[in-house]
Amino acid sequence: EPEVTQTPSHQVTQMGQEVILRCVPISNHLYFYWYRQILGQKVEFLVSFYNNEISEKSEIFDDQFSVERPDGSNFTLKIRSTKLEDSAMYFCASGDSRGFFGQGTRLTVV
C-alpha cells in the first residue's frame, strides 16, 4: 500500500534554530496537511495545502511556520526560530476524503 514518508524520524535542535521537516506524500494525492501532537495531548491541525497554496491554517500556525512544495514530490514544514514549546511529534498527511498519515518526526527543542 502506498504510504506517506517523513524525514527525519527524530530531530534535536537548539532553541532559536530553524528546522525543516520533510514529507513525501502519496504520489497522486492533491491535498496535504501538517498536524502536531505534543506529548500526552491531542493531535492538532496546523495547516492544509492544495493547489500550491495554503487552504486553511490554525491559530498555532503563526509567522514562525511556513510550508512549501518545492518540487513535485516533497512537502516541507519550516519552523523559523524554534521555541521549547515547539517540541512535539509532527505528522504529515495527504489524501482526499481519507487521511493518510506518515510516521511522524519527533522534534525536540533544547
Place this chain on the structure above:
Amino acid sequence: KQEVTQIPAALSVPEGENLVLNCSFTDSAIYNLQWFRQDPGKGLTSLLLIQSSQREQTSGRLNASLDKSSGRSTLYIAASQPGDSATYLCAVRWTPPYAGGTSYGKLTFGQGTILTVHP
C-alpha cells in the same frame, strides 16, 4: 466550537473480550469520521473511514458505527487480543465551509482511548 470527545480515556480488558470505544462530536454536519490506531511513539494508522451517508463500516474484527443525529460513533472490537493494545483515536472532518469542494477540511481529533488487552 467543533469538538470531538472520546470515552473512556483508558480501558483495560482481558484477552478475548468484546469491547466498545465511544466517540462523540458537536455539530452533526460532518463530512466523514475516521478511526485511527496509534502505537506508543509511532504514527497514525487508519482503521476505518465512515462517510456521512453511511451507518457503519467493518474491517475484520473491527466495526465502526455512526449516528449523526446523536453526534456519536462507536468502535467495536471483537475478541480482543494483546496485539490490539494501543491508543485509538477518533477524528472528524466537518463539511468544508467553502463551495466547490476544492479542499477537504481538516481532521479534528479526540484525545484518544488507551486500550490495554492483557493475556
